Amino acid sequence: MSADPAHVPVPVAVPLAPTASLPRLRPVRPWVLMYHSVAEHTEDPYNITVSPGRLDRQLRWLRRRGLRGVGVGELLRERAAGRGAGLVGLTFDDGYADFIEEAVPLLRRHGCTATVFVLPGRLGGSNEWDPLGPRKPLLTEAGIRAAVGAGMEIGSHGLLHRDLTRTDDETLRQETEGSRALVEEITGRPARGFCYPYGTIDHRAVRAVREAGYEYGCAIDPGPLTGTHALPRVHVGEEDTALRLYAKRLLHPLRRRALPSGPTTPTTGTPLTGAGR
Structure with a gap:
């Protein structure tokens, strides 16, 4: 039976002592x-x-190495x-x-927060974009507000989980600008982040996300398009x-390009004054 999203128990965070089994890593990027x-x-x-038990162990691993998970x-x-x-x-994609x-x-137990990227066009629906299933229910408006109440950041994953590189201009606008307006209406807070469905991006999609007013965008392996958006x-x-986490x-650092010191254009990687506002 599903828990009432408005009455989620909030365990007390327990500090974890560092272990000596693996060296503590200094984040470079x-x-x-x-x-x-x-x-x-x-x-x-x-x-x-990921099973709850595995997530628990992964978060414990982070904390024991002096790392803390937060929203983007x-x-x-x-x-x-x-x-x-x-x-x-x-980050948690799709808003399950x-x-x-x-x-x-589990996040609260380990003193962590996260960004949840939701689909405001599929509230209370399911992951119909996955043809092989299994079907998983998505967050409702009440669930999204419960996540906000638990200290989580809410971003947009578009309206309907569409590949932005295959959309026409009006659909692209609705998936970026339109979804942001709906997320902000639900949460009462600015939607600062966007997550590209399927991780697929091109210059046009990145530009649309930036121009829709998002402060950042999350991809997977953006290669030469790597930047704040x-x-x-x-x-x-x-x-x-x-x-494996280690x-x-x-x-x-070897597989991901370093980010520049400031926001960049999606085409050249050069600094762009006022980007992301």
């Missing part, structure tokens, strides 16, 4: 982890589901102020209902044990 669903599962054809907006603000060395971005039931209590992320799944952390 922003490390942003990409999650989706948190639930017990036997069927997961797209590798988007906070991560970028703290880095800009020179205080982001011990922070890791946590199990975020409230399973993820929030095309942040790279690392997928985290059920198979990511402590050793390897991903170690290899991150």
Whole structure:
């Protein structure tokens, strides 16, 4: 039975002492982890589901290495102020209902927050864009507000989970600008971040996200488009044990381009005055 999103228990965060099994890592570039669903599962054809037990161990691993998970907006603000060395971005794509039931209590237990990218055009619906299933319920308006009440950042994942590189101009505007307006109406707060469905981007999509007023955008492997509106992320799944997380952390600077010191254009990577406002 689903929990009432307005009455999610909030466990007290327990500080964890660092362990000596692996060396503490000094963050060089922003490390942003990409999650989706948190639930017990036997069927997961797209590798988007992490069990609550595995998420608990992954968050514990971060804390024991002096790292704390936060929303991407906070991560970028703290880095800009020179205080982001011990922070890791946590993102949850698609806005699954199990975020409230399973993820929030674990995040609060470990003193973490996260950014949840929701689909305001599919409130209370399901992941119909995944042809192989299984079907998973999405957050309702009440669930999104419960996430806000638990201290989470809410961003947009577009309206309907469409590939922005395949849309016409009006659809692209609705998926970026229109979805932002709906998210802000639900939360009563600015929607500062956007997440590209499927991680697919091109110059046009990145420009649309910037011009819609988002302060940042999350992709997966944006390559030469890397910048404030095309942040790279690392997928985290059920198979990511402590050793695999350590390897991903170690290899991150080699696999992901460094971000410039300020916002960039989506075409050249050169500084763009006033970008993201």
